[in-house]
Amino acid sequence: MAYKVLVVEDDVTLQETLAYNLARQEYDVVKTGNGRTALTLARKEKPDLIILDVMLPGLDGFEVCRILRQEMSMPVLMLTARAEEIDKIVGLEVGADDYLTKPFSMRELMARAKALLRRVELTREETTAAQTDQPPKPQTAVLTFGNLAIDDGRREVRLNDKPIRMKPKEFDLLQFLARHQGIALSRDLILERVWGWSYDGNSRTVDVHVRWLREKIEPEPSKATRIVTVRGVGYRFDG
Amino acid sequence: MAYKVLVVEDDVTLQETLAYNLARQEYDVVKTGNGRTALTLARKEKPDLIILDVMLPGLDGFEVCRILRQEMSMPVLMLTARAEEIDKIVGLEVGADDYLTKPFSMRELMARAKALLRRVELTREETTAAQTDQPPKPQTAVLTFGNLAIDDGRREVRLNDKPIRMKPKEFDLLQFLARHQGIALSRDLILERVWGWSYDGNSRTVDVHVRWLREKIEPEPSKATRIVTVRGVGYRFDG
DNA sequence: AAAATTGTTAACAAAACCATAACACCAACC
DNA sequence: GGTTGGTGTTATGGTTTTGTTAACAATTTT
Structure with a gap:
């Protein structure tokens, strides 16, 4: 925020x-x-x-x-x-x-x-961690979803422990999605949070970046299971 | 007095x-x-x-x-x-x-x-009478990464046990990077911590110094493996 | 004072990045 | 089955970021 x-x-x-x-x-x-x-x-x-x-x-x-x-x-x-x-x-x-x-x-x-x-x-x-008794999501640690690891500190994504090359925006996007795992996120929200509020452009941009992400972390990009499309809304990251 | x-x-x-x-x-x-x-x-x-x-x-x-x-x-x-x-x-x-x-x-x-x-x-x-004539024994806090040693105490860098000439800023920079090994460090942060807050210059300065460092500690400076570029952010030192 | 060393900046080259457009596709509704 | 609106995909050109070198200024050494 x-x-x-x-x-x-x-x-x-x-x-x-x-x-x-x-x-x-x-x-x-x-x-x-x-x-x-x-x-x-x-x-x-x-x-x-x-x-x-x-x-x-x-x-x-x-x-x-x-x-x-x-x-x-x-x-x-x-x-x-x-x-x-x-x-x-x-x-x-x-x-x-x-x-x-x-x-x-x-x-x-x-x-x-x-x-x-x-x-x-x-x-x-x-x-905040003390207040909410939510599962504490340490912002600094490594987010892990099965064979997928998103390493904040190194700014690196690993699939089966093998580093994957990520463009800056891709990393930011993936990180944002993953941090809000399980929640459907609208394109507008994604744009605002990943691209910044001052960004003034097409929301299709998100689609393209999602596509690129899928290419890198989905076994079968056309049948995405990690970054799921939520029709009429946007996308949702499922571990 | x-x-x-x-x-x-x-x-x-x-x-x-x-x-x-x-x-x-x-x-x-x-x-x-x-x-x-x-x-x-x-x-x-x-x-x-x-x-x-x-x-x-x-x-x-x-x-x-x-x-x-x-x-x-x-x-x-x-x-x-x-x-x-x-x-x-x-x-x-x-x-x-x-x-x-x-x-x-x-x-x-x-x-x-x-x-x-x-x-x-x-x-x-x-x-005042009983002075110690013992020469100070410089104890070494040495960061070691494979064949690379960064000797804090002696303020010296060694590659395969052979001392390498380092400019002061180069040493400071290398030391800072090495101390935060494995973490992507932004140019701003590097400038702030190595050059100081009141430094008012171009962040490209960091690039140039990194280049010089790579020349000295990377076998192949153009294919850096120790001081890695993290695009969109800055640099990361990997042991 | 000259020479060497060092830090910084400027300038250009190269590479990476990204927004967008254009079109293909698909799913839902009629 | 056709239409419509949302989504997938790809290519592309402009922009940004980084690499690199050299020159300059500042400092220290000789």
Whole structure:
């Protein structure tokens, strides 16, 4: 699922640049230039990460961070123009998780945001596994279906322990299908999750890729038993 | 005589903040953002205390600490962003004297630094006369993959027991890949971990370095089997 | 100061990838 | 049995990604 990022920055141009770049990474973006609104939004939207400027009209970034810290635990990345403020930012007093001093490169900001979100991912897996008593599906391990193994870490698919060459999209698609094994998935959903929401194209694309997948993992591609067609809907992966 | 403190932190701003605060306490400060330079400086300057960040480009803090521990005995205070690393830090594996998790307050850091230096003062008095003239015995943590050995301690790569000349970045890169053997690593991740966060350049840089590595460790560089390309992602080291 | 070494970038070549179109097929409904 | 709409299949050309080399800049060594 896409991460949600709250951008709190009163400089309109910077705010938009940030939002644009984050959106390009397929993050959901919520933005505001006001400290008080930031609090409201944070409570309502429960973002996975907050990018927070220090200099804000009204309630400043320090305050916002401090207050949020008492209520929630999402990581906060602070932006500041003054190096002297850093003590305060990463210190106990405010307690941000990371910071950047202006001017900063967008690349670095993205890298750091990504790093913070990686941390979220780890804890998220732990906690969701604890909550649901569903069969815990470790996202990192190897999905195995009989003689078929989908190895996340190596980004490799093996059939009878023999690695099979997969194109990137093929791997992503197979992984997505396999992760939702036994559920009929619509082409639209598949497109959205594997190709990304910004993809604007023909849903027949899925068919073609499914065909290629079948070629590689089905003994008889024309009589598919693993990736089954669900007429009127899309496809379903059966172990 | 004033104490000498070595600050190893790649985040320039934090590095400066640390240096500034230490200098205010009348300590002599030597600083670097690079793990390897840290080793050199430590050997040359023989500081009384080292403040060492874990996340460093190239040689990370764990390594630096581990290597130094075999040669010298000054206290090491480690900085980390992740609570999970603590066991490792204070455990035998790394053996730091103290640690702080980011974010921390400058006040607390200063307090701990002072405490560690107090300990130095005591031992210094006791042992100034009876110095050990035993040369440091570099113990080898060697990653071995068939005929390929990556010697952490000596910072040397051997193919069929014959040392191979490696540029620093090449070694760092190879080491990083080898440490995460069997996992597909994205160019972004590689850049972040080997070149550092603030690196702002082209990800093709990785390609070029990989090429050079392959030239040195692959029998047939164009048909790489050790450093495998994972299309759409990056590279993977297979033993 | 010259020379060697090293890291980075640019530019081009080569390979892989993928969306789409066009047509064939099939299954359900009338 | 024919029609219709959904799905299967294949080929293709444009795009993206990666490989490779060389040149340049920066650094270190001599």
